[in-house]
Amino acid sequence: MELSRIGSIQQVLHRADFQKRISEGKDITLLEVFYPLFQGYDSFKIKSDIEIGGTDQRFNLLMGRQIQKHYNMPEQDIITLPLIEGTDGIRKMSKSYGNYIGINEQPNNMFGKIMSIPDNLIIKYFLLCADLPEIDIEAIGNNMKSGKLNPRDAKLNLAFEIVRIYHGEKKAQKAKDEFIRVFSKKELPKKRDELKIQKGRIGIVDLLLKCGAVKSKGEAKRLIEQKGVKLNNEVIGSWGAEITLDGGEILQIGKRKFIRIG
Structure with a gap:
């Protein structure tokens, strides 16, 4: 009850995301209204003197200052x-959205994911994720705009610079060379998974399940419908397809996963 006197409903509802939901006729739960107070109270309890968060957390961080002031505590500094x-180039990077690049990803995986970002994010990733002087990043942006530099x-x-930070220059160069070899020269990756399976006829959906590439038949069907599955470099056009395995086939799932059938 004491906390509820510190903030106001007007303050909370002034948040841009709440304003948007109200205009769209969407509900805002009481828990969401009280959440900034609960988070702000944490700042008071741990006697925080500085708190770091994303720009989307600005309101909650400022609420921490307000609560600290109420309890006669020095107000924390905040960094957003x-x-x-x-x-995907749309939603904020999040594991729950499946659009994240983990800092503990293997070099080739990390490199491939960075190469998949939309071109309009290149400069932002350089600024926030790489370690180059801003004057160099500005030159990269200008050269792309003028057409001197292909995105x-x-x-x-960009991918080289980011992988270098987490894995070192040697592994970053190897990941770059492998990416060019597989995706530019259309060669098979040097390292690929192996699947031991009985030779003979098998449905493509069952094959995808057996190799662990998908978790369900529904996921397998969606992947095939999106033209995301190839066998020996030929796109599988139907999830009802049956194939004959003789051994040595290369199954490709998506852009970066290759499995050799044993």
Whole structure:
């Protein structure tokens, strides 16, 4: 009850995301209204002197200052950082959205994911995720605008710089060379998974399940409908397809997963 006197409904509902939902006729739960107070109270309890969060947390961070002031505590400083869109180029990067690039990803995986981002995010990723002087990043942006630099080449540089931070220059160069070899020269990756399976006829959906590429038949069907499955470089056109395995076939799922059938 004491907390509820510190903030006001007007303050909470002034948030841009709440205003948008109200205009769309969508509900806002009481828990969402009280959440900034609960988070702000944490700042008071731990005697926080500085708190860091994304720009979407600005209201909650400021509520922490308000609650600290109410309890006669020095108000914390806050630092907000820009949010970065994930590989889909639309939503903020999040594991729950499946559009994230983990800092503990394997070099080839990390490189491939970075190469999949939309071109309009290249400069933002350089600024927030790489370690280059801003004057160099500005030059990259200008060269892309003028047509002197192909966005794909800028992205190769970006992926190299980010992978280098987490895995070192050697592994970053190997990941770059492998990406160019597989996706530019259309060669098979040097490292690929192996699946031991009995030779003979098998449905493509069952094959995808057996190799662990999907978790359900529904997911397998969606992947095939999106033209995301190839066998020996031929697109599988129907989820009802049956194939004959003789051994040595290369199954490709999506852009980066390759499995050799044993």
